[in-house]
Amino acid sequence: MEIxxxxxxxxxxxxxxxxxxxxxxxxxxxxxxxxxxxxxxxxIAYEERIMAISRTYGPRGVQLVAINANDATRYPDxxxxxxxxxxxSRGFDFPYVxxxxxxxxxxxxxxxxxxxxxxxxxxxxxxxxxVDDNHRDPSKVTSHDLADALDALLEGRPPPNAETVPFxxxxxxx
Amino acid sequence: xxxxxEARAAALKRVRKFVASYTTRxxxxxxxxxxxxxxxxxxxxxxxxxxxxxxxxxxxxxxSKAKAHHMVCPCTPHREDIERQGYCDxxxxxxxxxxxxxxxxxx
Numbered sequence: 450m451e452i453x454x455x456x457x458x459x460x461x462x463x464x465x466x467x468x469x470x471x472x473x474x475x476x477x478x479x480x481x482x483x484x485x486x487x488x489x490x491x492x493i494a495y496e497e498r499i500m501a502i503s504r505t506y507g508p509r510g511v512q513l514v515a516i517n518a519n520d521a522t523r524y525p526d527x528x529x530x531x532x533x534x535x536x537x538s539r540g541f542d543f544p545y546v547x548x549x550x551x552x553x554x555x556x557x558x559x560x561x562x563x564x565x566x567x568x569x570x571x572x573x574x575x576x577x578x579x580v581d582d583n584h585r586d587p588s589k590v591t592s593h594d595l596a597d598a599l600d601a602l603l604e605g606r607p608p609p610n611a612e613t614v615p616f617x618x619x620x621x622x623x
Numbered sequence: 624x625x626x627x628x629e630a631r632a633a634a635l636k637r638v639r640k641f642v643a644s645y646t647t648r649x650x651x652x653x654x655x656x657x658x659x660x661x662x663x664x665x666x667x668x669x670x671x672x673x674x675x676x677x678x679x680x681x682x683x684x685x686x687s688k689a690k691a692h693h694m695v696c697p698c699t700p701h702r703e704d705i706e707r708q709g710y711c712d713x714x715x716x717x718x719x720x721x722x723x724x725x726x727x728x729x730x
Binding site: 489490616621 | 682
């Protein structure tokens with residue numbers, strides 16, 4: 450998905466037992482879609498940072514939604530029940546939804562977990578890429594790409610880097 | 624350079640040598656984004672230092688250890704993954720057809 454593209458419509462079941470849609474984020478200044486999963490070591494490494502982003506920016510009008518589209522037949526750890534357990538045990542304060550058809554994640558053009566897409570108030574893609582530049586050690590991060598993009602957009606500026614190369618595990622396609 | 628740094632440098636050298644050799648001699652090439660490839664190479668070097676083997680960085684190491692050599696690069700599922708989606712699950716190796724398709728897509 451190219452910068453400037455509209456957000457794909459979605460209607461996906463969450464670990465909270467509810468359906469979550471694009472429209473429910475109406476009124477939020479920014480929407481952050483994180484293509485995620487349960488078992489990828491990169492996602493696990495970034496989990497605290499993603500939760501911190503939600504905690505920090507949620508009160509400022511940023512809605513984060515994590516989407517797991519991994520093929521749960523080949524990777525049962527990514528099925529809804531383990532997702533529910535993970536969301537509960539980690540205390541996610543954002544929707545964690547299951548994209549069984551993989552249509553939403555394909556529409557995003559995502560390839561990795563985690564991979565981040567930030568949409569502005571008009572739900573136009575303004576940032577795409579990684580969370581930051583060091584998944585191994587948060588203390589060695591030199592480029593806080595997602596946070597920088599959110600700060601800029603909340604202040605009415607374009608993100609300093611609208612696109613970065615995401616890295617992680619590949620989405621487990623069916 | 625400390626002992627840890629030397630071990631890391633040696634591991635990185637070994638991983639780079641393996642990757643170069645595998646893509647030269649085998650049917651696959653590298654995933655078409657150098658930054659993605661470099662991240663996987665660094666992850667393999669990390670696992671080689673910390674766990675003694677080049678476990679796939681895209682799989683939990685403890686699970687991989689339980690599968691013996693199954694998830695040591697080049698892992699058992701990589702051929703099937705490349706057959707299915709054009710690249711292995713770590714996005715280190717890819718088919719030549721996938722790389723060419725990506726090149727045309729980005730033109």
